Amino acid sequence: MNFSLFIAKRIRSQKGSSFSKVITRIAIGSIALGIAALIISMAIFEGFKQTILDKIVSQTGHIQVLKFDMNNSFETSPLSTQRNFYEDLKNQDYVSHIQPYTQKPVLLRTDEDLMGLVLKGIDKSYDTLSFKRNLIEGRFIAFDTSNYSKEIIISQDTKDKLRLKVGDDLLAFFLQDPPRQRKLEVVGIYQTGIEDFDERLVYCDQGLLQRLNDWGDTLVGGYEVFLKDFDDIDVLYDEIEANSDYDMYLQKVTNTFAHFFEWFSMVNKNVTIFLSVILFVALFNVVSVLLILITERVTMIGMLKALGATSSQILQIFFQNGLVILWKGILIGNIIGILFCLIQDTFKIIPLDIETYYMSSVPIAWNIPLILMLNFVIIVLVIFILWIPSIFISRIKPIRAIRFD
Incomplete structure (x- = not known):
């Protein structure tokens, strides 16, 4: 058996509650807690970012294509879905989905209340899967193939202010020439926690707005474009804009909701600093523990040197024991971190105020490549x-070490 490996195993197998045993447990605990904290912190931050981004994109898409005009109201001007641009955009490899929509200001009235909102018309091509994540009561609009549906989805905020519930009827008034009204049934309640949507938008069949505007079935207020890779939004925005028609203009979600993305950037910097501090403390503790273990074994080091062992062989003893500490710490840390994330993701044990944090519980994002990279970086740093300790071991003199107490 290798000399260094043999001595390292003998040191680890010593019985009793020696000081080195306590120090070793502290080192393992330090690495474990550091890794667990890093995994949990990254999962929560990525969860926050992804949850908010999903909520925003589910309502607007990544890029909106609109008709260029001088209209500053909430009402959209008509664009045709029969344009070559629309068909070409649908067939692009980087586009996962494209859906038309139309917006129109509306006054919703009940027997006791009146409220001004923006009515967003959608059709059966709408991405219902993303929207249903925010649907907390009722169901989605059932589109009528022969006529437009007389159903409406309102937000929790609108429900509370107008004192409505699923199944209730309300009157929708449209201020146009001539003024018109429609009776609609509330079939669903949504909640994103984001005021820009919850306090402003309600949803209906796009066919209703097309009829009110005297548009044909091919005229819509705009297109919402969903990209396959959000990271490419800046490059693809420029490409889509370059190929768009002269009377179109584009809005990308990073500009429309710039305050959220500025917040992401700020939090990302703070999280990076926080994670760096945790990592530094964990590594510092490992170095400190190794130096304490070497100090406790100074006499043994002196005797081994006196018997002919080289500094390299002695270093291997502590290096191998350090690797054992590292593997145990990494294993325990990953178990703690992943188990916590799994419990939170499944049972939502830590709630949040949705009006403050835009979500009802602490979110968890499972980014396995990031977790693996984190473990790899820690392994490399700790091994380094x-x-x-080789610096200190090489300076230990056998005579002084044997006399050391």
Whole structure:
């Protein structure tokens, strides 16, 4: 058996509650807690970012294509879905989905209340899967193939202010020439937690707005474009804009909701600093523990040197024991971090105020490549710092070490 490996195993197998045992447990705990904190912190931050982004994109898409005009109201001008641009955009490899929509200001009235909102018309091509994540009561609109549906989805905020519930009827008034009204049934309640949507938007069949505007079935207020890769939004925005018609203009979600993305950037910097501090503390503790273990074994080091062992062989003893500490710490840390994330993701044990945080519980994002990268970086860094004790071991003189107490 290898000399260094044999001595390392003998040191680890020593019985009793020696000081080195306590220090070893502290080192393992330090690495474990550091890794667990890093995994949990990254999962929560990515969860926050992804949840808010999903809520925003589910309502607007990544890029909106609109008719260019001088209209500053909430009402959209008509664009045709029979344009070559629309068909070409649908067939692009980087586009996962494209859906038309139309917006129109509306006054919703009940027997006791009146409220001004923006009515967003959608059709059967709408991405219902993303929207249903925010649907907290009722169902989605059932589109009528022969006529337009007389159903409406309102927000929880609108429901509370107008004192409505699923199944209730209301009157929708449209201020146009001539003024018109329609009786609609509330079939669903949504809640994103984002005021820009919850306090402003309600949803109906796009066919209703097309009829009110005297548009044909091919005229809509705009297109919402969903990209396959959000990270490419800046490049693809420029490409789509370059190929768009002269009377179109584009809005990308990073500009429309710039305050959210500025917040993401700020939090990302703070999280990076926080994670760096945790990592530094964990690595510092490992170095400190190794130096304490070496100090406790100074006499043994002196005797081994006196018997002919080289500094390299002695370093291997502490290096191998350090690797054992590392593997145990990493294993325990991953178990703690992943188990916590799994419990939170499944049972939502930590609630949040949706009006403050835009979600009802602490979100968890499972980014396995990021977790693997984190483990790899920690392994490399710890292995690197395990060689630091070689500086001290090489300076230990056998005579002084044997006399050391």
